[in-house]
Amino acid sequence: MTILAVRHITTYQYKQPVSFGEHWMMLRPRESLDQRVLDSKLEISPKPTDLRWTQDVFGNHVAVARFVGRAQALCFESTVRLDHFPTDIVDMEIENFTRTYPFTYGAEDMPDLAPFVGRQSSDGNHELDQWVRTFLCKGESTNTRALLVKLNRTIKETFTHVTRHEKGVQDPLLTLNLRRGSCRDLAVLMIEAVRSLGMAARFVSGYLHVRNDNDDRHAGGGNMHAWVQVYLPGPGWLDFDPASGIVGNRDLIRVAVVRVPCQAIPLHGTWTGFPSDYLGMTVEVKALPPMRKGPTARHAHARGWYCEAAARWEQMRTVRNQKVFPLLARCWSASSRMAPFIEEPENPENVG
Numbered sequence: 001m002t003i004l005a006v007r008h009i010t011t012y013q014y015k016q017p018v019s020f021g022e023h024w025m026m027l028r029p030r031e032s033l034d035q036r037v038l039d040s041k042l043e044i045s046p047k048p049t050d051l052r053w054t055q056d057v058f059g060n061h062v063a064v065a066r067f068v069g070r071a072q073a074l075c076f077e078s079t080v081r082l083d084h085f086p087t088d089i090v091d092m093e094i095e096n097f098t099r100t101y102p103f104t105y106g107a108e109d110m111p112d113l114a115p116f117v118g119r120q121s122s123d124g125n126h127e128l129d130q131w132v133r134t135f136l137c138k139g140e141s142t143n144t145r146a147l148l149v150k151l152n153r154t155i156k157e158t159f160t161h162v163t164r165h166e167k168g169v170q171d172p173l174l175t176l177n178l179r180r181g182s183c184r185d186l187a188v189l190m191i192e193a194v195r196s197l198g199m200a201a202r203f204v205s206g207y208l209h210v211r212n213d214n215d216d217r218h219a220g221g222g223n224m225h226a227w228v229q230v231y232l233p234g235p236g237w238l239d240f241d242p243a244s245g246i247v248g249n250r251d252l253i254r255v256a257v258v259r260v261p262c263q264a265i266p267l268h269g270t271w272t273g274f275p276s277d278y279l280g281m282t283v284e285v286k287a288l289p290p291m292r293k294g295p296t297a298r299h300a301h302a303r304g305w306y307c308e309a310a311a312r313w314e315q316m317r318t319v320r321n322q323k324v325f326p327l328l329a330r331c332w333s334a335s336s337r338m339a340p341f342i343e344e345p346e347n348p349e350n351v352g
Helices: 110-117 127-135 144-158 172-178 183-196 295-335
Strands: 002-025 035-045 050-055 061-066 070-084 201-211 218-232 236-241 252-258 267-272 278-292
Touching (some): 002 201, 127 144, 127 172, 144 183, 183 201, 183 218, 183 236, 201 236, 218 252, 236 252
Antiparallel strands (some): 002 061, 002 070, 002 278, 035 070, 201 218, 218 278
8 A cells, every 4th residue: 555645736827817717627536446535635826716526427526616806827736645555457357258358248237338338539441440450369369458458568669658738639540640649649549449349448537656767666756647447347447558558557546537538627617818818827746755554654653652752751750850759758758658660761762
């Protein structure tokens, strides 16, 4: 188990004060078996007159803010801290009937999975279909787990991941032909490929903890990110990140899961003013180093407890020296009885 913290700051700048309409935010991570939100804070400047929380049709958390007045800047700062439980596909027990491809989902699941199986882009010449079928074993069944891992790895190794600031997502066929795209583009390519095989896949928006290339520790950076989940009976929705090559949820913090990317915009809203008033937007995502729950955390807690106990003991000793000992001395003179011995605690710095 790892405790992760992410700070996400988005700031809009304007030449002169403008008024703001309703703004929608998808910044709070989802609750699930492998991640649990410990605390979440959302600060907005200027302060909205109304801020309410709701959930969309997929169960994602959405904050809605309304404003009165005008300002030259609008800033959103979201800070979250959560328990994160890394999982890997090799640890998952897939149902027997889906361990090899092709397979068919059960009749009881199909009504709910159908929206995530349907293709969202046209492929009139079957370019995408032909490409994804090169991953299948000829003349025999294909191991489902190996198929998905290979597809994910191939996109990572043979496509170029680029930063693309334009709105929206590239057509999957364009991404396939260019062999490059943003994390959103690569995710949509894999989703369409998986759906063309009759499997359910959905788009995931969230955060990626960036690791240091020199070792396996977190470097303290972070990015908004997009990846894929594929549904396999048994483990359920499994994470695949074709941009980074990650299989499983390691380093991935889910904020929203949707059918199509336009349903998972992290922040959007309206403003009123002249078009020339808009100066631009800055986004900063900072992922704090993880803290693993274990002996280190327990010892830190114990050390803090003992330090507090030692401070209280010092106060008691001061009272003892000022009041108790003089009284005991008088009692000793009167009755010749020995004063009781009081044992002091060990130095708390020696703990752990």
